[in-house]
Amino acid sequence: MRSTILAALVGYMGAALSSSVLLSGGTIIAFDETSNSLDVIRDGSLLITDDQIAGLYSEANPKGIPADADIVDCTNKIITPGFIDTHRHGWQTALKTMGSNSTLAEYFLTFSSPAAGPLYNAEDVYAGQLAGLLEAVNAGVTTTLDHAHLMWSTDTAEAGLEASIESGARVFWATAIDSTSPKYSVPDQIRDWKKWNKRSFPNGLVTLSLAYDGWDIGMPEHTQAVVKLIKDAQPPVLTIHWLGGVWPINSSPSLLHSFGVLNGSTAIVFSHGPGLTSAEAQLLRSTNQFISITPESEMHYGHGHTYSHLVHDQAALGVDTHLTFSTDILTQARLWLQRTRSRLFDEVMNRWDIPARNPMSVNQAFLLATRQGALALRRPDLGVIKVGAKADLVVFDGRTPGMLGWVDPVAAVILHANVGDIEHVLVNGKFLKRDGKLTYEKYGELVDRFLASAEKIRGDFLARPLPVLTGSFFGAEGRAFYGNAKDVDVVRGEGTGYGPLFRGPGDKTSAKTASKAKHDEL
Structure with missing residues (x-):
């Protein structure tokens, strides 16, 4: 008893x-x-x-x-x-609903850090980051690993950091060393990171961490500088976008292992990882590193979900770009539970058998949303009661x-x-x-600040033409070409049910024209 x-x-x-x-x-x-x-x-x-x-x-x-x-x-x-989100970009809050039908390839040309950065100043970053974190807190997300790829200037980066502190949430603030920034050099970004690393944060709620995506596509000298920073400073967490499969961008565990950083004291979270191989999965296990599965994002954008369900023991959950969907981990856990069940049931029924047992339980989904996120961050004092x-x-x-x-x-x-x-x-x-x-206490004031910022950003965004995707993905000749999925319409007739995005009074494209243009592009 x-x-x-x-x-x-x-x-x-x-x-x-x-x-x-x-x-x-x-x-x-x-x-x-x-x-x-x-x-x-x-x-x-x-x-x-x-x-x-x-x-x-x-x-x-x-x-x-x-x-x-x-x-x-x-x-x-x-x-x-409290629920733990192991992958998010808080600064994107102002773009909410603007990418409701976008693919990942479109995202790179519209909402990604290099594409959207020119629309933002420090005030925009502060208001969006703070509003996004409070949105997450309201949804029961108490810890966030923020892949902060807002490194356009010292001012914008520090605005995101100060907003994270102000929120009162527990934030692993992973500033992204980014060689694509036209006015903020990698040496200056590293200099600022070292400056921030000397700060003490109230109640230990903000933990300065690191992000870097240039392992295979960045300049070698930048990558070496990041490797040196990781080995010298030993940041608590390093986070990286990694896809695999058809995506011709390699930031895999095996590549990081070749740089000598995978088996150190730094927790490394590989965001997405849908195309991991059995060898990569074993490497994650042997080095105790994790992937962050972002179910709704990965289904929305077309990342693919090939093998990530096979490495739940080294996986946690994340939200990713909450500009396109809900911010809560409850939704992600529910979607991933049923996505995994459906996939494994299909394997049984494809053999002409009838499933006898449910292959994933609600307890497992709950642990992915809580304790597994804490283990990914190497914080066993989080995500459990x-x-x-x-x-x-x-x-x-x-x-x-x-x-x-x-x-x-x-x-x-x-x-x-x-x-x-x-x-x-x-x-x-x-x-x-x-x-x-x-x-x-200042939520009403924040709402006004955020809405003014969002209106300005939307106006500038809508003045841009939509991208047209043809040929190969980012110049990956012979490796990755654009292809079209079959449209599934709910209204009889050609393309009538797909409809436009209703993006506000600043959008000068008519509904009929936008719908046809989108259909023709795809």
Whole structure:
């Protein structure tokens, strides 16, 4: 029988408490390190002291709780660890809805860092980054690995960093060393990174990290400079875009291994990795490095999903370009769960057999959204509810119309919950969302700043012609050519149902013309 006090922080009763919160009477999705699995505590309570989980209890009102504790009634609620997003570009928030039908090849020519950079100043970056992070917090995302490829100037880079600090979220700020920037040289970017690396950040919530995508396409001297920086400074996290398969861009684990950086102290997160081989997967396992699967993005843009489901033990989840879809990890976990199930079911039915067992569980999807993200960042104190872990927590209201009637809390969260069901979000023991509302005091002011910035950016964006994709991908002659997927229309007639993008009053292209032009280009 589980003891009344499941665990308590060593020395907790004798320690001086500066702040404490008791989440009382909820169903807690905890983690049992002995069995390496989820453990559900019903009608229990969770004590937070400062920034840590100090105790887990199997009763709603345990004894010995500090008299001045903030007691939060969590009856009929589900308490989970905060969700972890291991791949995002926060600065792109202002471009929301502008790329709803774009492919990855189009993205490179429209919304990527080199393409969109000229539209942004430091104010735009600050407003977009802060609004995007608060959007994520509202959705229960407490930790974000931000691949910050906004290295257009010292000012724009620092604006993104300051916005990350201001958000109160836990952010791994991975500034991207980028040789494509016309006015911000790689030596200057590295100089600034070293300057930022000397800073101390409030409450340790922002962790300076690194990103670099030029391993096979950048200038050799730049790559060598990045390798030296990694070996000398040993950043906590390095993140890299990597596709494989038909995509003629190679930033694979084996390539990084040849530079001597894969087996060091730095955690490396390869974003996407759909075309990985069995050899690459084994290399990830042997060096304990991870891929970040971004299900909705990869399906939206056409990255492909060839083999990434075969390396879940070295995988986590991410959102990627939230300009094109939702910002929450709940959606990503649900999509990936059903995408994986469907693919593996097809393998059985293609043999003319009937599936007898579901090959992926809701528990596995939950772990991908939480603990696996923490392991990818080499932070075992995140993404789990256990004594001593950071108090990054989400509380779901179990009596909303969509949640009403749940029995299995993991299934309720993964298959039934939505962002509107999230009542509280805590990061480092502090409420960033309480009673369904963000606690950021200047949110109204931020909304006005962000909308003014977004309107300006959209106007400049709409003045540009849409790209026309013909021939080979980025000059990859003989290796990668553009091809067309079959249109699937919902309205009879030629191209009538596809329709235009409704991109605002600044878009001077008529609906009929835009629809036909898009159809002809593709």
